[in-house]
Amino acid sequence: xxxxxxxxxxxxxxxxxxxxxxxxxxxxxxxxxLTRSMQLGxxxxxxxxxxxxxxxxxxxxxxxxxxxxxxxxxxxDDPAMRTRLMQMEHVTQVIPRLQSFALAAxxxxxxxxxxxxxxxxxxxxxxxxxxxxxxxxxxxxxxSSALVADGLARYLGLGVGDTxxxxxMGYHGTTAAGQFPIRGIVRFSLPExxxxxxxxxxxxxxxxxxxxxxxxxxxxxxxxxxHQTAAYEAVSGxxxxxxxxxxxxxxxxxxxxxxxxxxxxxxxxxAILYVVVGFGIFGTVMMMTLERRREFGVLSALGMKRGKxxxxxxxxxxxxxxxxxxxxxxxxxxxMLYFANSPFRLSGEAAEAMLKLGLxxxxxxxxxxxxxxxxxLTVLAIAMVSTxxxxxxxxxxxxxxxxxx
Amino acid sequence: MAIIELRQVEKIYDxxxxxxxxxxxxxxxxxxxEFTVVVGPSGSGKTTLLNLIxxxxxxxxxxxxxxxxxxxxxxxxxxxxxxLHHIGFVFQAYNLIPVLTAEENVEFVMLLQGRPKxxxxxxxxxxxxxxxxxxxxxxxxxxxxxxxxxxxxxxxALASGPSYVLADEPTANLDTEAAGTxxxxxxxxxxxxxxxxxxSTHDSRVVERARRVVRLVxxxxxxxxxxxxx
Numbered sequence: 348x349x350x351x352x353x354x355x356x357x358x359x360x361x362x363x364x365x366x367x368x369x370x371x372x373x374x375x376x377x378x379x380x381l382t383r384s385m386q387l388g389x390x391x392x393x394x395x396x397x398x399x400x401x402x403x404x405x406x407x408x409x410x411x412x413x414x415x416x417x418x419x420x421x422x423x424d425d426p427a428m429r430t431r432l433m434q435m436e437h438v439t440q441v442i443p444r445l446q447s448f449a450l451a452a453x454x455x456x457x458x459x460x461x462x463x464x465x466x467x468x469x470x471x472x473x474x475x476x477x478x479x480x481x482x483x484x485x486x487x488x489x490x491s492s493a494l495v496a497d498g499l500a501r502y503l504g505l506g507v508g509d510t511x512x513x514x515x516m517g518y519h520g521t522t523a524a525g526q527f528p529i530r531g532i533v534r535f536s537l538p539e540x541x542x543x544x545x546x547x548x549x550x551x552x553x554x555x556x557x558x559x560x561x562x563x564x565x566x567x568x569x570x571x572x573x574h575q576t577a578a579y580e581a582v583s584g585x586x587x588x589x590x591x592x593x594x595x596x597x598x599x600x601x602x603x604x605x606x607x608x609x610x611x612x613x614x615x616x617x618a619i620l621y622v623v624v625g626f627g628i629f630g631t632v633m634m635m636t637l638e639r640r641r642e643f644g645v646l647s648a649l650g651m652k653r654g655k656x657x658x659x660x661x662x663x664x665x666x667x668x669x670x671x672x673x674x675x676x677x678x679x680x681x682x683m684l685y686f687a688n689s690p691f692r693l694s695g696e697a698a699e700a701m702l703k704l705g706l707x708x709x710x711x712x713x714x715x716x717x718x719x720x721x722x723x724l725t726v727l728a729i730a731m732v733s734t735x736x737x738x739x740x741x742x743x744x745x746x747x748x749x750x751x752x
Numbered sequence: 753m754a755i756i757e758l759r760q761v762e763k764i765y766d767x768x769x770x771x772x773x774x775x776x777x778x779x780x781x782x783x784x785x786e787f788t789v790v791v792g793p794s795g796s797g798k799t800t801l802l803n804l805i806x807x808x809x810x811x812x813x814x815x816x817x818x819x820x821x822x823x824x825x826x827x828x829x830x831x832x833x834x835x836l837h838h839i840g841f842v843f844q845a846y847n848l849i850p851v852l853t854a855e856e857n858v859e860f861v862m863l864l865q866g867r868p869k870x871x872x873x874x875x876x877x878x879x880x881x882x883x884x885x886x887x888x889x890x891x892x893x894x895x896x897x898x899x900x901x902x903x904x905x906x907x908x909a910l911a912s913g914p915s916y917v918l919a920d921e922p923t924a925n926l927d928t929e930a931a932g933t934x935x936x937x938x939x940x941x942x943x944x945x946x947x948x949x950x951x952s953t954h955d956s957r958v959v960e961r962a963r964r965v966v967r968l969v970x971x972x973x974x975x976x977x978x979x980x981x982x
Contacts, residue, residue, distance in 0.1 A: 652832050
């Protein structure tokens, strides 16, 4: 305890220098926390979007479906299979979907559309689709009408109460054609979805595509992202022999790569920041060492081993870093928490870039504990590395010479 | 048995262009309980001699046995440990740890020795009382006068329970009154506790109190006189 007290008091021998050094650590930790929080927050948001609006954490398909997207590679819409999945650990939702391409037409225009056969109740629980209704109302389970994306409806010149004509290829080459009254208009911020999506109830889509009791994907949601591997192994173990089970990373490799590239860039920026701070801490420790050579000589003469003197200097360096880490965290945490709950809405080029990626232009911050842990460990590692110099000085320390410094 | 035994000790510094013979064949025995002063002009080898008997340096040739241990047999690390348990130091510039209080400075060496808290506390009180600083225990050393700081240094030197105490010019920075008080304390510690003191000094006040005076000239013992029986 006296060693710690000694280290703490030594730190305040030169208050100004300690405050300046701690302030540089504070600034680095503050900026690093915000930067990483923004990065990880945006990745989580991106993944959450992909998972909720598109793939789920994993999907079960007929083998070969994902690569060919062939409507003929279908799965049975089997309640027993869904029940079995729901009984697995970490699985929270199982969402059947039947998707296909078709032409959507009005009496004015025609455009390619993405037909989404959904279970309205399950889908709404997953991605709050009903909240995106801009006109009319949401689908019901046995609905015979359609929801049309806002962009597509405008292009076709259709509104609530009008009829959209869908025409495409059904199961095994049959012709799929149908007229569907528009029950609601759904608005997405993602241009691709806004320009092409048409929602039918699952039963209606099965009838339209002549695929009774068939679907082409079962999306699986889980409780926490960190349980994905365990859940994937369980689902894959149970259904992988007969079907293809793909994780969202396998289905969306471009998202994974985008995150990896951006993450590497962010880490490099933070590394540069920490190199600068590292020199600051090192400078302080070096000055403290050079100024106290005589004192170290006296301590050695009194019987304090070099290892213990080095530990004392290490404690000083660590305490200095902890000062910066704690103050930086205290300053950054409220901001992170606020923007985690009320994300930035981006505008201009940044917003366009996100829209091009198919994402809403939001920037929520993350407050996941790993951000704080990694920054703290990084600064402590810097503090430890910066004591290499005093350790080297102490290794060569001869008390007689040091006391005559 | 002598607590300090030097036999034909030579010390040559050859870091410069010309080797410097600091000690030339010095032989010396110090018995337990002695109150010995090493005197001599500047450059006579006093500090080198004190460094050797303080286990802070090694001789170029000859034998140095401290408390029965041959210095040559000890590794660097073992030498640090040896100093901790066998030798107390009082320096000219006090060399206390400035950020600690008087009692913490005295406690520090016992902490290095790993002695239990109760023992440390008891010894600190006892020693600071012996040097007349019981009232100043909780003061930072920067709040003490030079004489008081040197008394804390004496208490610190005794705290480890050393076989002998080396004092390098302990009164050089003190006024007459403070030096007198310090010498009284050291003398009474020598009388009452039989603590062995070896001084290096130019101060005639210290020489007058010494029971044995070893005079060095040009790295050799030129005179070794006992003033009063120990």
